[in-house]
Amino acid sequence: MPSPSPSSPSSPPSPAKVLVTGFEPFDGETVNPSWLAVRSLAEAPPAGVDLATAELSCVFGTAIEDLRAAVEATSPDLVLCVGQAGGRHGLTVERVAVNVDDARIPDNAGRQPVDEPVVEGGPAAYFASLPLKACVAAAREAGVPAAVSQTAGTFVCNHVFYGLAHLIATERPALRGGFVHVPYVPEQVVDRAAPSMSVRDIATGLSAIVTAALTTTTDLRVTGGATH
Amino acid sequence: MPSPSPSSPSSPPSPAKVLVTGFEPFDGETVNPSWLAVRSLAEAPPAGVDLATAELSCVFGTAIEDLRAAVEATSPDLVLCVGQAGGRHGLTVERVAVNVDDARIPDNAGRQPVDEPVVEGGPAAYFASLPLKACVAAAREAGVPAAVSQTAGTFVCNHVFYGLAHLIATERPALRGGFVHVPYVPEQVVDRAAPSMSVRDIATGLSAIVTAALTTTTDLRVTGGATH
Amino acid sequence: MPSPSPSSPSSPPSPAKVLVTGFEPFDGETVNPSWLAVRSLAEAPPAGVDLATAELSCVFGTAIEDLRAAVEATSPDLVLCVGQAGGRHGLTVERVAVNVDDARIPDNAGRQPVDEPVVEGGPAAYFASLPLKACVAAAREAGVPAAVSQTAGTFVCNHVFYGLAHLIATERPALRGGFVHVPYVPEQVVDRAAPSMSVRDIATGLSAIVTAALTTTTDLRVTGGATH
């Protein structure tokens, strides 16, 4: 194949059941852009998608329980977890979840684990079961800045991402899923020198990512790497 | 007065005549967010404002001629020049225009002056004749990230800003005016790690700034400074 | 133990055999700060250390062969691989190596793998077998800015780090090792807006890290995490 392109997209089983989660606010914020965008997405879900949403606690342990309950309740084909990455410029589709909790700040229950495994005895990491490059390309084609990220951090976002991947690996092999980090929204940074993105643009990007994840059978062969 | 607040806003002479300018694209870009936002602003001008707009060339010399022609044609009470500051996170209201052209890249006519004055014999700098702090506060209250900036650079934006200030100082003492730098819009940075802001949000911020500039008689006493 | 502190450092078997590697220049640079600093370290090795060094190719595949040959030749107790992370401010001790090559730029042999495993069938990731937090604390105590990093990227640095960890996991269980990324040196960025660190300071930090890695039996319980 001379030029990189996704393998022929086929129609998903209609409608595909998709669970998209956001988080409650943390670290003193009054909103969490992930949940604002997920609610916005739910108001205009992608074509051919039966969309369910859930707001997860920003608490180690509880957040994974919230996620598992939502998966139980909705039996989705695809799960996309979304979280805030304050300081990033665009949407970032996460490549890898690592088996470590190392909290730079306390979670919403005051817990601050240091170098503890997410799952005792679990593997060091799981890769996302998403076509990363096609997801990024789809967001960009929709006009929304996006990139692959090589780290989801070691806080509750990574914790939930690892919990999701472990659930898939050990209990739900047919499920696919991954994690997307999103920037601050403008209202969070009116007086701070940090990048932001409108809720509308975040939701547009998430919609494109959901559709790409459902319709791509072979990922694009384009780089999304980092030299360090 | 115990807490900082703007002096009592009074109704502007109705309607106030305001000229807002943007720039044509430069540096290989296909759009200039300043002009996109100015056009958006013109579709829904602030209450009580008779708004005129002009798109300026991104060419040393010509840009000031474009500005002067637009001022002649519209006889405004207030001029707000707007330009792209790729890499900045929010709107920045410029404090000072300096009498130097020093172009890191060629302008749209291929000119690249180095250390030449904007106006031979002009003063080293002019301050904006805008209530900087009230303008920033108004944008923030509208939910749009904003700050004072201590430098407009040494390219065509600063050139036009200085040209405007010199026109005011030497020919039109009743006119007031200043310069606002705006971030990239998302479509410019879909695959780049740079901050952006939606056209809608930029226009919302500009609208708030225009209104603040027209209605503030004494600027807020709040810091907008930089340690360096 | 009420306050975080390393467990009582004991004298290493004297002298401990340590292999420290750097890389050849890449991406158009004429020097690689990792190799400059490793050579500087070799001129004044830490007390009680029998130090060997090796310069690795910046080529996928070959770099791991270079590393394996150096390990064969020196039978070290500890291996510290060092690489350039242009744009980072301080030394970063890497937490995790991932099983993916995804090259944003070609390596020195012109190869640019996309989403290929470092080791076919290997686990998704390995954690460093270093006391990360004690290593970071030791560098800081020596006056050198340092932090834990959650990603070593997906280029040749991560490739070598994964290769080292796989070697340890599959063939040399008594060996310990990890990866440290270092900033540009000043000569690389005289006309670029990027952070740098002197070769002397990098070497000082590496020396402290080697000693901490050899003498720490239980790592510090202090956070080195990231929220994203």
Next chain:
Amino acid sequence: MPSPSPSSPSSPPSPAKVLVTGFEPFDGETVNPSWLAVRSLAEAPPAGVDLATAELSCVFGTAIEDLRAAVEATSPDLVLCVGQAGGRHGLTVERVAVNVDDARIPDNAGRQPVDEPVVEGGPAAYFASLPLKACVAAAREAGVPAAVSQTAGTFVCNHVFYGLAHLIATERPALRGGFVHVPYVPEQVVDRAAPSMSVRDIATGLSAIVTAALTTTTDLRVTGGATH
């Protein structure tokens, strides 16, 4: 002249009298890199230079008095004021001093002026009386990252720079002078993600700048501008 080059450097009147100032620490820091570097410079002054140094208070008003007293005491041919610009990557030679104090943080006497002039009735700005481009080129040739800066901020550094330029303009027309901002030193940022530079490298750069300022009669015609 086909290629940019400094005008033929001639020997300075031997020895030239040069005053270089640094600042005391501020903003909770325990050291100020400007004063560390100035002391280091004094231990090995540039050839042909009779070097005097002074440490200025980080207090509005007092700092200019300190500077004026040092100028009175030493009658220099050249004054180079040096200050800390935490967050910058390299040495920055300042182009312009503006007539405004706008303090984001209190000075060392607790004063925090907002939008007050440095000199009542003074011009909006003064340009440095240094060959900016030759100074930057000289630092780079010495291996030290450097650039022109378009703003010295609105805190005590800009205040002193303006005070110096006003002194030259109104009382000492034969004096030349300017301002150089320098990065943090490593010890200030061991646990912060901010760039730094060794005292030795800062001093090397300052030495090159002093020499270039003394020996250049016509500045280089190379860009040092910013698009914004």
